[in-house]
Amino acid sequence: MARRNVKTPASSSDLDARKATILEAVVAEHINTAQPVGSSSVAHSPDVAVSPATVRSEMVALEREGYLAQPHTSAGRVPTDKGYRFFVDHLKSGVLSSAQQHQVKDFFANVRGEVEDVLEQTSTLLSQLTSYTSVVVGAGHAHASILSVQLVSLDVHHQLLVAVFSDGSVVKHSVSTEFDAHFVDVTEASRQLHAILIGTTLESRxxxxxxxxxxxxxxxxSVSVLHAEQPTTDGEQVYIGGSSKVAEVFEGVETVRKVLSILEQELLVVTLVQDILNQGLSVAIGSEHGYEPLSACAVIVAPVTIDGVPAGAVGLLGPTRMKYREALAAAGMVSQHLTRHFGGEDDLA
Amino acid sequence: MARRNVKTPASSSDLDARKATILEAVVAEHINTAQPVGSSSVAHSPDVAVSPATVRSEMVALEREGYLAQPHTSAGRVPTDKGYRFFVDHLKSGVLSSAQQHQVKDFFANVRGEVEDVLEQTSTLLSQLTSYTSVVVGAGHAHASILSVQLVSLDVHHQLLVAVFSDGSVVKHSVSTEFDAHFVDVTEASRQLHAILIGTTLESRxxxxxxxxxxxxxxxxSVSVLHAEQPTTDGEQVYIGGSSKVAEVFEGVETVRKVLSILEQELLVVTLVQDILNQGLSVAIGSEHGYEPLSACAVIVAPVTIDGVPAGAVGLLGPTRMKYREALAAAGMVSQHLTRHFGGEDDLA
DNA sequence: GTTAGCAGTCAATTCTACCGAGTGCCAACG
DNA sequence: CGTTGGCACTCGGTAGAATTGACTGCTAAC
Structure with missing residues (x-):
């Protein structure tokens, strides 16, 4: 027993320097080629100064510890989720190519218009930058205060409640009445609603x-219909960009179908992104996020804040063998610009 | 010369009864099996009472006239777009299975809520019914009159213009000013805007x-920003349901990518649907709609009207070998229910 | 502890032969 | 004369065998 413990020296989370180098080389290579990588290609990598044979023996160790896996006996090694995790955790953060940096700066220098439009276009931008599918989640207006409320009569049984929030969002809800609501009543109700609700948030009583x-x-x-909206998905807006990338980036129709099918359920996507943020992660790999149909995916998220308060997030969804450095850099840069765009600057906050 | 004309008796659009039967059998079979269909399987079809040899000679005629094509010499025949067109034009309209009819009726008996939500859910319904991707286009508010306009101050340089239309839609636009706009001014402007614009449409001067x-x-x-919205896509809303079906229904990653990529451009989708409607078609097959990336697709559209006025459309997008009868029936039934739902009944029109 | 060498494994590729679905053509038949 | 059965031919798809080659694990030497 004691002997065996001695034989597995570093069963803790970190690996000795050489194993780490080899693992990183394997992951990097596999991300590039999408093929299982063998000992010799690793040995020829500039960072590794040992022979293929040595690499092999290290690889069996890495496989035993769960960082690598072998598709079949006579094939090279492929990283497991755990292997990717190690790779990502030890990734020194990169920067975008200057062309891409320009693209982002140009974009944010020129966007204008409604928040919704900006977020939607941002989503397209992010997807173009990375060639992965992007997700932009805008915050709900739970904490925004109400600037104006109005009840508009459509006909005697139907009114439309329109509320304007301090974050510039507008919500509408239809209100139906059993009785005949006449114009004067609606106007009076509208007046009183405005007085009651102005300055409150959806959480206020x-x-x-x-x-x-x-x-x-x-x-x-009207009040109940307005306050009822909270738990639904309506609060958060999701903008998904580049869903066609799914077909490029994943192999296997079945995987593509599963991923698209998840993306269709916007509520699920919001939850996924929030979950990952709540876990304090910026990358969720494979099964880490717990969504089985997305087990072939890695998800990158970067929070967006307004005046220090969480106000949404940008995300990227790609295969586990995605280009993490570039994708992280892109997501980071876009989220920062978004934060700045809605924070200090000018456009409606 | 004269002789040759005699030899090609029916170069007009319709075929003699036997050719038609054979063509229909070929199309039906190919829709079912996705395989090239040979003379013998057609000859055994119940509607055809001739030998394979006869079928073969008819098939070469049909091929010469452009209704069928041969992938290679020793293979069966596959319908061309023209072949599908003939098939669709001579299709006797079908009905949905009673289970599906129930599903539609149930759905429309139970939906409630904002127009937007109804349309979105309808899109999902239609996609589930047919297992094709569905498109629901809601009309713009070009002809709706304005019920209410309000200018809300966000800060001294930013106001939000909120307009409520008679069709229950709400649009918002931000208005920026160079000068400091104080509360009283904004309130006064809001009051006057309301007075000026109420009852007008976006087309009014x-x-x-x-x-x-x-x-x-x-x-x-405010007025200019509001009237400027007209030409953009903002007016029409598009709801796309079941985009994951694309991956199930088309073969070839490249096709899937192209189709998804089109679906991402909502403006394009609206235009496509409008184009088809304007041509007076209900089905556009292959290249008929002129969108090259969709040349592997057939698109079914069915208009939705409110009080006799065109107010949108529902559509289905599938492969050219889609199940036209069922899909047409589903689109037709849903569009009728939608028309009825927004027409006479109750929910906000 | 590292390395070169070697035997073994196994997916992928190539080649071959072959099968069979389906055609076009032709001669016979009613 | 249209229809049909028969027949030779074409050609894609498949199944099997052989081959390749990219790996590995092991072992013995350094």
Missing amino acids: VQVPSHSDNVSMLIRQ | VQVPSHSDNVSMLIRQ
């Missing part, structure tokens, strides 16, 4: 009149 | 004050 006259009922219904 | 005081400038800028 507000006083509503408890009478049963038409105006009061309109008010109660 | 309106009188705006030509003074150069802050209030007038706010008004002018």
Whole structure:
């Protein structure tokens, strides 16, 4: 027993320098070629100064410890999720090519328009930069205060509640009434709603009149319909860019189908991104995020803040063998620009 | 010369009964099997009462006339776009299975909520019914009149213009000013805008004050920003459902990529659907719609009207060998229900 | 501990032969 | 004269065998 412990010296999370170098070489090579990598190509890599035979013996160790796997006996090694994890954790952060940096700066120098449009275009940008599918999540307006509320009459049984928030977002909800709501009542309800709700957030508790006259009922219904929106997905907006990249970047129709099918469910995507952020990660590899259909994927996320408050995130979705350095750099740079764009500068915050 | 004309009796668009039957059998078979179909399988089809040899000689005729094609010498025949066109034109309209009819009825009996949500869910429904990708296009608010306009101040240089239309849609636009716009000015501008614009449509010409005081400038800028929206894509909304079906239904990564890439450009999709509608078609096969990347696709569209006025469309996108009868039935049924849903019934029109 | 050498494994490739689905053509038949 | 059965021919797909080559693991020497 004691002997065996001696024989496995570094069963802790870090590897000795040579193993680390070899592992990194394997991962880098496999990311480039998408092929299992063999001992000799690793040995010829500039960072490795040992013979293929030595590399081989190190590789069996790395395989035993779960960093590498062998598709079949006479093939090279392929990184496991754990192998990628090590690679990513020891990645020194890179920068984008200057052409790409220009592209990002140009983009943010020239975008204008509604937040929604900016986020959507950002998503396209990020996808073009990386050739992976990108996800941009805009924050919900849970914490934004209400600047204006208005009830507009469509017909006697249908009104439209329109609220404007301090973050520049606008929500609308239809309100239906059993009774005939006449113009004067709607106008009065609108006036009172404005007075009641202005300055509050969706989390605030507000006083509503408890009478049963038409105006009061309109008010109660409007408030409840507005506050009901919170738990749904409506709050967060998701913008997915470059979903066609999925077909380029993953192999196997089945994988493509699974990934697309996940991307269709926007609520799921938001949750995924939030989950990863909550775990404090910036990269989730393979099964780390717990979504089985995405086990062939790696997801990169970078938070976006407004005035220091979390206000969304940008993300990238690619195969586990994605180009982490470039993708991380792109996501990082875009998230920073986005933060700056909505933070200090000018456009509506 | 005269002799040759005699030899090609029916070079007009229709075929004699037997050719038609054979062509239809070929198309039907190929839709089922995705394989080139040979003379004997056609001859054994119940509608065809001749020998394989006869079928063969008819097939060479059909090939000469462009309805069929041969992938290579010793293979069966495959329909051309023209062949599918004939098939579709002579298709007697089918109905959905009663289970599917129930599904549609259930859906429309239970949906409620904003128009946008209904359309989005409809798109998912249609895709589930057919296992093709679906497209739902909602009309723009070009003809809707304005029920309410409001200018909300975000900060001294940024206001938000919010307009509510009679069709229940809400648009917002940010308005930036060089000068400091104070609360009272914004409120006054808001009041006047409301008065000026209410009851108008985006196509109306309106009188705006030509003074150069802050209030007038706010008004002018707001009106121009609102009327500027017209030509963009913003007016129409597109909801695409089941884009993951693309990966199931098309073969060849390249085709999948092309189709997805088209679907990403929502403006393009709207245009495509409108184009097909304008041509008075309900099905566009292969190159008929003129979008080269979609040459492997067939697109089915069915218009949706509100009170007799065109108000959008539902569409389906599948391979040229799609199940036309079922797909047409589904699109037709859904478009009818949608028309009814937004037409007479109750929910906000 | 490292390395060169060697035997062994196994997926991928190539080659061959062959099968069979399907055609075009022709001669016979009603 | 249209229809049909028969026949030779074409050619893609497949199955099997042989080959290749990129690996490995092991062992013995350095």
